[in-house]
Amino acid sequence: MSPVSRNRKKKAKKPGKRVFPKGALEALVPPRPNWFSAATATALAGSDALVAARGPLELEEATSLLLGERLVERTRVEGATGLRFTAWAREVADRAAEQVLAHSEDLSTGAWKGPWRLLHGMLSIGAPELASAAESAIERCAGELGAAGGVPSWLAVLGGVAPTGELWSLRDAHGTRGAVIAGYAYPDGVDRSVFLFDYDVTDFAVELPAPGAFPDVAAAEAAWRTSTGEQTVPLVEGVSPEVLAIVLAGGTVLLDSVIGVETDQALRNWYRAQRRAQDLIALVRDRGVHLPAPLPVEQQAARMAEEFTTWHHTRHGATPDDETVETLALDWVEKTAEGTHALVSPRRVECVRESIQADRDAGVPTMLAELSLLPEWAGWLAERAGLAEELVREVRIA
Structure with a gap:
C-alpha cells in the first residue's frame, strides 16, 4: 500500500434522505378557516366603493374599514382562536388580483377598478408580510392593465406612507390609560395625518381600545378625551422611551394576537395599527432611541x-x-x-x-x-x- 493510500482519510458517508411520515408536514400547517371564503367574497364585493376615494388617505381609511369590518364580524361569531387574520388578508390580495386579471380583457366595464384600488389600499395599511403580498399581486396585474384609463396617479404613492417624526402623548391621572399620537404623511407631504395609539394597561395585557387615523393632533386628542373622559391632563409634545416601549412592544393588536377583549375600533384598525407601529419602530431605531428592555x-x-x-x-x-x-x-x-x-x-x-x-x-x-x-x-x-x-x-x- 502506498503512503498516500495509507494516510488517505475515508470519505464520510452522505446522510440519507430524511423521510417524514405521510401527512406529517401537512399536519404542521393549520387548516384554512371556514370563514375565509365568505369574508373574502364580502370584501371583494365591497371594493367597488373604494373607487370613490379622492386621495391616498381616503383610500387608506376606506380599506381599513372594509377589511376591519370583516374581522369584527368573524371575531364576534368565531371567538378568539384560530382566526389567522394575516393569512386571510393574503388570500384577499390573491383573489383581488384574480378579479383584476379576469376583467383585464375588457377594461371598459370598469369591473377591475374596485379590486385594483383594494390592492393599493392594502399597500398603505399592511405590515411587511401583507404589504408584500399586495405588492406581488399588483405586479402580476400591472402588465395586463397597461396604460388603463381612469387610474389616478396618486395610487402610485400608497405604499410610501411613513412617520413624520412628530410625536405627542396623553395620559390619565393614574397613568394606566394614555395615548401616543404620531404624525404620518405620504411622499412629498401629501395627505398628512396622525395616528392615535390609544392604550390601556389596566389588565394583564396592553390593549389598544380606540386606535385610528385623524386629520390632525387636535382631532385625535378630542377623540381620546371623549373615549376616556379625561379632560384635565394636558397634551405633551414628545413621548418618553418608556411609554413608546409599552405601546410598540406590548399591544395585542401589534402582536397579531386576538385574546377576545378587542373593541370593534381596534379590529377595524387591526392591519393599519400594526403597519403604523412598525413604521414608528423603524423611525425610532433610525434615530438611535433606545427602548428599555424589560427585566426578567x-x-x-x-x-x-x-x-x-x-x-x-x-x-x-x-x-x-x-x-x-x-x-x-x-x-x-x-x-x-x-x-x-x-x-x-x-x-x-x-x-x-x-x-x-x-x-x-x-x-x-x-x-x-x-x-x-x-x-x-x-x-x-x-x-x-x-x-x-x-x-x-x-x-x-x-
Whole structure:
C-alpha cells in the first residue's frame, strides 16, 4: 500500500434522505378557516366603493374599514382562536388580483377598478408580510392593465406612507390609560395625518381600545378625551422611551394576537395599527432611541419586593412577612404588562385582586395574607408614582 493510500482519510458517508411520515408536514400547517371564503367574497364585493376615494388617505381609511369590518364580524361569531387574520388578508390580495386579471380583457366595464384600488389600499395599511403580498399581486396585474384609463396617479404613492417624526402623548391621572399620537404623511407631504395609539394597561395585557387615523393632533386628542373622559391632563409634545416601549412592544393588536377583549375600533384598525407601529419602530431605531428592555419576571419581582419592604419599614416601623411580600410582588409582576408594573389605579388593583383570588382556593393562608397586604402595596406604588393624595386614597381603598 502506498503512503498516500495509507494516510488517505475515508470519505464520510452522505446522510440519507430524511423521510417524514405521510401527512406529517401537512399536519404542521393549520387548516384554512371556514370563514375565509365568505369574508373574502364580502370584501371583494365591497371594493367597488373604494373607487370613490379622492386621495391616498381616503383610500387608506376606506380599506381599513372594509377589511376591519370583516374581522369584527368573524371575531364576534368565531371567538378568539384560530382566526389567522394575516393569512386571510393574503388570500384577499390573491383573489383581488384574480378579479383584476379576469376583467383585464375588457377594461371598459370598469369591473377591475374596485379590486385594483383594494390592492393599493392594502399597500398603505399592511405590515411587511401583507404589504408584500399586495405588492406581488399588483405586479402580476400591472402588465395586463397597461396604460388603463381612469387610474389616478396618486395610487402610485400608497405604499410610501411613513412617520413624520412628530410625536405627542396623553395620559390619565393614574397613568394606566394614555395615548401616543404620531404624525404620518405620504411622499412629498401629501395627505398628512396622525395616528392615535390609544392604550390601556389596566389588565394583564396592553390593549389598544380606540386606535385610528385623524386629520390632525387636535382631532385625535378630542377623540381620546371623549373615549376616556379625561379632560384635565394636558397634551405633551414628545413621548418618553418608556411609554413608546409599552405601546410598540406590548399591544395585542401589534402582536397579531386576538385574546377576545378587542373593541370593534381596534379590529377595524387591526392591519393599519400594526403597519403604523412598525413604521414608528423603524423611525425610532433610525434615530438611535433606545427602548428599555424589560427585566426578567423574577428579577423585577425581587427588586419591587425589596423596595416595598424598605418603604414599609420606614413608613410603619415594621417589616412585613418576607414570604408574603415575595408572593405578592411576583403575582403583581405576572399579572401586569411588561414595562407597566409601577403603574397603579383602582381598577388595576381590582383586576389583580380578582386574579389572585381566582388562582387560589379561598381560605388559603398565603392568599389571605397577600390580599391583606395589597392595599399597602397599592399605596406604595401610588406614592412612588407621585400621584395626588386623593388618588392615593382611592387606590388604597380599591
